[in-house]
Amino acid sequence: MALKVLIRSLLLLFLFAWSAEQILAQSQRESIELTAGIELRGLFPVSFFTMDSVNLLEADNNFNAVYSYTGGIGFGGVIRVKFTELWNLETGIYYTRRNFEYIVRDPSVSFNESTTMSTIGYEIPIKGLVYIQMGKRVFMDVALGVSADFFASDTEVQRLSYNIQTFKNAWVRLGVLGSIGAEYRTEKDGYFYLGATFHQPFGNTFTTQVNYFRDNKGRAYFQNGEIDGTYFSVDFKYLFPPKPPKKDKVNRVIPNWKNMR
DSSP states (O other): OOOHHHHHHHHHHHHHHHHHHHHHHHHHSOOEEEEEEEEEEEOOOOGGGGGGOEEEEEETTTTTEEEEEEEEEEEEEEEEEEEEEEEEEEEEEEEEEEEEEEEEGGGGGGGGEEEEEEEEEEEEEEEEEEEEEOOOOOOOHHHHEEEEEEEOOEEEEOOOOOEEEEEEEEEEEEEEEEEEEEEEEEETTEEEEEEEEEEEEOOEEEEEEEEEEGGGGSEEEEEEEEEEEEEEEEEEEEEEOOOOOOOOOOOOOOOOEEEEE
16 A cells, blocks of 8 residues: 555656646746636545445444445635646645445344434645647646645534444545546636546545444444545536736827927
8 A cells, every 4th residue: 555655656746847847947938827716516426436335344243334425515715827828737725525324233123223424624736737729718628636635623423322433544634636627718707617526535534433332221332444535526616817917017208399309
C-alpha cells in the first residue's frame, strides 16, 4: 500500500512540475485572467469505484451489521486562473457531506433495524484544466489534480439497542481527483459548466464501529470497519464574467492651435 501511494505521489509531482513549467512559460507571453464562482455537487454511489456495501459479521454471536454509501452533497467557492486558452488552474474550498445507511441484524431475537449516518469534510483542491473548443461558446475540458481533505470531527449515532461511532483516521488526508465536463461561455452572463468528478483519498478516511446490545442489556457485541471516502459526483459550476484586462491610461493632449506656428 505504501509503495502504491509513493508511486502515485511521484507521478503527480512529475505532472505538476511539468505543468508549472509550461504555465510559467506561457504566462510570460500572455496576460493572466482571474475568475471566481460557485459550484454544486451531487454525490452518488457507484459500485465500480469500490463503494459496495460492507458486511461486518460476528458469526459466534449471530450478529452482523451492514453499511453502505448512499450519496451526499457538496458545494463551495471556485477560483480559476487563466494562463492561456489551453491551460487553466483551478482551486477553491468545498463542503462535502457523505451519507451512509447502517442495517443491524440479530436473527436470534428477530432484530432488524436501519439508521443513517453522515460524515462532514472540507476540501481544498488544486487541479490543472485542459480545454478543447467544440464551438463558438462551447468548450470541453478534462482536469487532473490533488486535494487536501479536512475532516471536522468524529460522528456518533445513539439508539436504544446499538450505537454507531466513526473516528477520523487523520484530520487531513491527500487525495487524487479527475474530472471531465463541458462549459458554455458568455461575455456578459458568465460561464456555465456541467461535468463529473472522481475523487479518491490516499487511504481510508474513517474507522467505523457498531456496538450492539442484545435485548437492550448485557454484554455489547461490536464490529469494526473502514470507510475509504471515495466518491463520484455530478457537478454544476457557475463562474462570474471575467473582468476585461485593464487598458493603459493615455493622456489626451489637445493642441493649442493659436500658439502653433
